[in-house]
Amino acid sequence: MxxxxxxxxxxxxxSMLAVGGGATVLPDMQRxxxxxxxxxxxxxxxxxxxxxxxxxxxxxxxxxxxxKVAGIPGALAAxxxxxxxxxxxxxxxxxxxxxxxxxAWQRMTAAALMPVVGGLVVAAGTLLAEAAARGWxxxxxxxxxxxxxxxxxxxxLWLLLTAAGLGAVAL
Amino acid sequence: xxxAPSIRELFRGFFIIGMSGFGGALPHAxxxxxxxxxxxxxxxxxxxxxxxxxxxxxxxxxxxxxxxxRFQGAPGAVVAFIGLLAVPxxxxxxxxxxxxxxxxxxxxRGAMAGVAAAAAxxxxxxxxxxxxxxxxxxxxxxxVVLAFVLLAVLHLPLITVLAIAIPASLxxxxxxPA
Numbered sequence: 001m002x003x004x005x006x007x008x009x010x011x012x013x014x015s016m017l018a019v020g021g022g023a024t025v026l027p028d029m030q031r032x033x034x035x036x037x038x039x040x041x042x043x044x045x046x047x048x049x050x051x052x053x054x055x056x057x058x059x060x061x062x063x064x065x066x067x068k069v070a071g072i073p074g075a076l077a078a079x080x081x082x083x084x085x086x087x088x089x090x091x092x093x094x095x096x097x098x099x100x101x102x103x104a105w106q107r108m109t110a111a112a113l114m115p116v117v118g119g120l121v122v123a124a125g126t127l128l129a130e131a132a133a134r135g136w137x138x139x140x141x142x143x144x145x146x147x148x149x150x151x152x153x154x155x156x157l158w159l160l161l162t163a164a165g166l167g168a169v170a171l
Numbered sequence: 172x173x174x175a176p177s178i179r180e181l182f183r184g185f186f187i188i189g190m191s192g193f194g195g196a197l198p199h200a201x202x203x204x205x206x207x208x209x210x211x212x213x214x215x216x217x218x219x220x221x222x223x224x225x226x227x228x229x230x231x232x233x234x235x236x237x238x239x240x241r242f243q244g245a246p247g248a249v250v251a252f253i254g255l256l257a258v259p260x261x262x263x264x265x266x267x268x269x270x271x272x273x274x275x276x277x278x279x280r281g282a283m284a285g286v287a288a289a290a291a292x293x294x295x296x297x298x299x300x301x302x303x304x305x306x307x308x309x310x311x312x313x314x315v316v317l318a319f320v321l322l323a324v325l326h327l328p329l330i331t332v333l334a335i336a337i338p339a340s341l342x343x344x345x346x347x348p349a
Contacts, residue, residue, distance in 0.1 A: 015228050020329030022229035047267075052290065053283050054266055055190045056259020059229040063260055067267045075264050083256065086228025087236045091248050093226050094237040112340035113221030114214070115311040118302025119318025120224065120332065121197070125295030126323040128195070132287035141285060145292025149198065150299050153206040156198050157191050160289050167285020168278045 003070050004077040010036075011062055011081035018086070022059035023124070029062070038069045059083070137170055175242050176210055178250055184208060185235050185254035192259065193286055196231045198293035201300065204238065211238075217301050225333060232256070310347035314340045 010032065018025040026048070033039040039047065047064040054060070059082060066078025100106045129142045145159045176184060184203055191199040197220075204210045211219075219241070223233035232255065239251030275283075305311035317339060321332040 017227065018229065019227050020224055020230075020333055022231075023329070046270075049283075050266055050270060051263060052195070053193060053286060054259065054263050056192050056256060056263065057189075057196045057229055057231040059232065060256075060259060060263045063263045064267045067264055072264060075260070075267070079256075079260055083229065083232055083252075086226070087232055087248075087252055090223065090226050090228060090233040090236045091240055091245070094222065094240050097222055098241070108341065108344060110218045110221065112314075112337060112344055113225070114217045115302065115305045115314035115343075116318045116333070116336045116340050117217055117221045117224060118298055118305060119315040119336070120322055120329070121298030121301055122295060122315070123298070123319045123321075123323035125291055125293075125298050126319070128291035128294050129288070132284065132291045134284055138284060138288035141288040142292040142295070145289045146295040146299070147292075149202070149293050149296030153202070155207070156202050156293050159293065160191075160193050160286055163285040163289030164282040165285070167288070168282040171281040171284040171288075 004073055007066050007069060007074055007077045008081035011066075011078050012085050015082045015086040020120075022057070022082075026061075029065075033065055039065050043068070134171065137166070141166060174209055176208065178243050178246055180208075181239050181243060181247050182250040182254040184210075185239070185251040186258065188235075189255040189257075189259045192231070193290060195290055195294055196255070197234075198290075198297040200231065200234060201297050210242070213300065214304070220301070225337075308347060310343040311340075314343050 014025050014029055014032065017028065030041055030044045033044055034041055044061075044065075047068075048058065048061050050064065051058045051061045060079070062078045062082040063075045067075035070077070097106070125146070129139075132142065133139055141163050145163065148154060148159055149156060188196055188199045188203055201216060205213050205216050219237050220230065220234060223230045223237055226233055232252065235251040235255045236248045239247035239249070241247075243250075302315045305315050314336060318332060318336040321327050321335060322329065327335075
């Protein structure tokens with residue numbers, strides 16, 4: 001029980017530091033998991049790769065850490081700590097945001113956020129592309145998928161499936 | 172143009188987003204919410220995502236809560252959260268239990284590499300779509316480039332990037348108002 005509580009509390013603290021998104025605390029998470037003797041850095045990297053290949057947001061890497069530490073109850077405690085308190089906070093903030101709908105400062109803030117968000121998501125894609133690059137074919141896949149997703153409204157799942165098939169025979 | 176989703180549609184939508192989220196759920200969220208279901212415009216989606224990025228916590232989970240709340244209040248937020256996460260958590264736990272003994276074949280490793288490359292492409296495409304209104308406005312385009320360089324080239328922590336880029340963007344707006 002003490003261990004489950006500790007998992008929930010430690011991941012809650014981490015989620016409150018995750019300003020900008022889950023990816024921002026990955027280095028801290030890796031350090032914490034190693035320092036507590038929960039998961040060594042190599043296992044952490046393989047856990048992260050596993051969540052990338054699984055459905056759902058990649059933040060579910062915390063589920064795997066909890067699972068390794070304390071089985072299924074640990075997986076649920078770590079996930080709840082990482083996901084629930086920040087969601088409640090987001091709910092409150094969104095209510096506040098809606099209350100000031102159409103005020104001048106909010107329109108200014110929203111307009112100022114848009115180019116920042118665009119730049120950040122392009123940057124995130126670039127970092128993912130660097131990590132995924134293993135030869136010319138993977139670069140061609142990344143570039144053509146980016147092109148197709150900008151120019152068409154195709155369901156992204158078809159692009160992923162095609163890439164999985166190509167990868168299975170040629171990567 | 173915009174059609175507000177019901178509780179059931181919110182659950183279904185975020186369930187699909189969660190189940191599709193290989194390599195990250197955000198591109199699937201934008202594609203479903205803006206392109207395929209028309210729940211909100213590109214600009215409104217970008218605004219919600221921006222709000223979620225300045226809040227602590229995983230962006231995609233925050234986005235589910237904020238969008239669920241926007242259309243159906245607290246029940247909407249709860250069903251979007253559960254729709255996004257319930258089944259993926261079960262899948263991840265199952266994979267985690269199997270992974271200890273799994274020995275992956277080269278074809279599976281190749282398919283995983285293909286998915287990783289495509290997922291990067293999806294994220295790039297999503298960013299380009301969100302950034303596209305800035306292309307016609309030099310001051311905004313400069314902010315897109317600034318945020319990109321700070322994160323992807325200089326590898327600064329995201330919280331530092333936000334602390335620099337958001338004030339810079341407010342100044343850019345003063346210089347070149349819409």
